[in-house]
Amino acid sequence: MQVKPFIESTLTANLQPIVLEVLDESFMHNVPAGAQSHWKVTVVSEAFSGLRLIQRHRRINELLSEALAGPVHALSLHTFTPHEWQQRGESVTASPQCLGGSKDASS
Numbered sequence: 001m002q003v004k005p006f007i008e009s010t011l012t013a014n015l016q017p018i019v020l021e022v023l024d025e026s027f028m029h030n031v032p033a034g035a036q037s038h039w040k041v042t043v044v045s046e047a048f049s050g051l052r053l054i055q056r057h058r059r060i061n062e063l064l065s066e067a068l069a070g071p072v073h074a075l076s077l078h079t080f081t082p083h084e085w086q087q088r089g090e091s092v093t094a095s096p097q098c099l100g101g102s103k104d105a106s107s
Contacts, residue, residue, distance in 0.1 A: 003036040003067055010063050011043055018082055019044035019090075025076070037073040042092050044085040053079065 007022045021042040026035045041060070048056050056079040061068060068075065078092045 001067065001070060003039065003071055006067055007039065007041060007064060011041070011060070014063050015043060015045040015047045015059075017043050017045040019085060021092075036071050038076075039072060039074070040076040040078070040092075042078040042080075044080045044082055046082060048079055048081045 004022050004024060008020060011017060011020055011022075019042065021040075023040040024036060024038070025040050026038045028038065043060065047059075051059070057077050060077055060079065061075070064072070064075065080088065
């Protein structure tokens with residue numbers, strides 16, 4: 001499975017986003033090269049209007065269940081209505097560096 005095209009096409013077809021950004025952040029983690037295991041997804045859609053954050057995330061997890069059952073280990077979701085997106089200044093906070101599982105942040 002090519003994860004990025006799957007995520008993009010599935011979310012586009014089901015949520016008609018006005019903003020969709022799908023970033024493979026696997027390189028930031030202790031995984032084999034080409035793992036396609038860690039993803040950051042930003043979705044701005046009217047489909048989220050009236051939905052709580054947990055409902056938005058559940059909807060995306062349902063839509064992407066095939067990828068989540070396979071190569072995707074972690075999915076960082078940033079979900080907004082167009083109004084929320086505009087209020088944020090149309091940006092998302094950068095992802096933190098991975099600590100590598102058992103690595104201690106104080107080391």
